[in-house]
Amino acid sequence: MADTTKEIADLKALVESLRKEVSKVSDEAEIKKLHFKYGYYLDKCLYKEVVDLYSNDPETFVEFIGGRYRKKEGVRRLYIDRFAARFVQGRNGPVHGFLLDHAQMQDIVDVSPDGIHAHARFRALMSAGTHQSIAKTHPREFVQWWEGGLYENEYVKEDGVWKIWKLRYFPFWHADFERGWSKKEDGEFIPFDTSTFAQGNITGPDEIVEQMMLWPDTRVVPFHYTHPVTGKQIEDDDLRAPHWGEKVEDSKPALVLN
Structure with a gap:
């Protein structure tokens, strides 16, 4: 009887362990x-659908070229009022004639032990521009560019549904198609935000983020995860x-995720 009781307890423990693992894989x-x-919605300028992917939590934000847009109203300001x-x-x-394709790849997703929060890192490679036939009618005129970027995001399960949190x-x-990325000059990229919505920038962020970087700046965006073998975080330097x-201590400081 004692052996049977232990076997049942072991089986229950195994089932619970498998349940948690299946839930984790499913959440990822x-x-x-x-x-x-x-990415698919954003590429086709379906901005209302993009906004609906975000959490209603008051801590929700989106960080983009020098600014942080807070809460759902800030998210709407960026995607709908601005984009x-x-x-x-x-x-x-x-x-017609406006291209915005950015592939998402190299995805690394980690669900927190609580089962309702997660971190993820994605790489993006964008090809974008206007067709020559709309150069006289679109405000961007004729332009074609490449862009490479990285996402370090946080997600939350809200009412049983995963949503973008941060x-x-x-x-x-950022590169012109004709010249490539190595000849891009300062000031040719879309300007980083320098003023906020409260300061009169009607499509601006709620706060300015000082962590500005763009090629040839090659600092590393911090990893949300530790090294898979050593279990350590990468040293700030x-x-x-x-x-x-140049000495490391004389260079720009390490970026941080906050």
């Missing part, structure tokens, strides 16, 4: 799909990128 898959769907107005004249959906997009490099021959 759902978060990947969530972010990939975000939709500039790219597709305020409509929800694409306009999205941080770090553009690594190893996240920095000094000039050749």
Whole structure:
């Protein structure tokens, strides 16, 4: 009888362990799909659908080129008041001749032990621009560019559904199609935000984020995860990128996730 009781207890423990593992794998898959769907919606300027992917939690934000847009209203300001107005004249959906394709790849998703929070890192590679046939009618005129960036995001399960909680997009490099990435000059990229919504910037962020970086700056966006073998975080100095021959301590500080 004692052996049978132990066997039952062991089986229950095994079932619970497998249940947790299946839930974890399922959650990871759902978060990947969530972010990939975000990319598909964004590429076709379906900004209302993008906003609906975000959590209603008051701590929700999206960080983009020098600014942090807080809460759902800040998220709407970025995607609808700013992006939709500039790219597709305020409509929800694409306009003829405007290209915005950014593939999401190298996904690493980690679900927290509580089962309702998660972190994920994705790489993005973008090809974008306007067709020559709309150069005289689109406000961007004729333009074609490449862009590489990285996401370090956080997600939350809200009412049983995974949603974007904190999205941080770090553009690594930006390049004209004709000249490539090595000849891009300072000031040719979309300007980083310098003023907030409260200061009169009607499509601006709620706060300015000082962590600005763009090629040739090659600092490392911190990893949300530890090294899979050593279990250690990367040293801060190893996240920095000094000039050749420059001392690390004289270079720009390491970036942080906050």
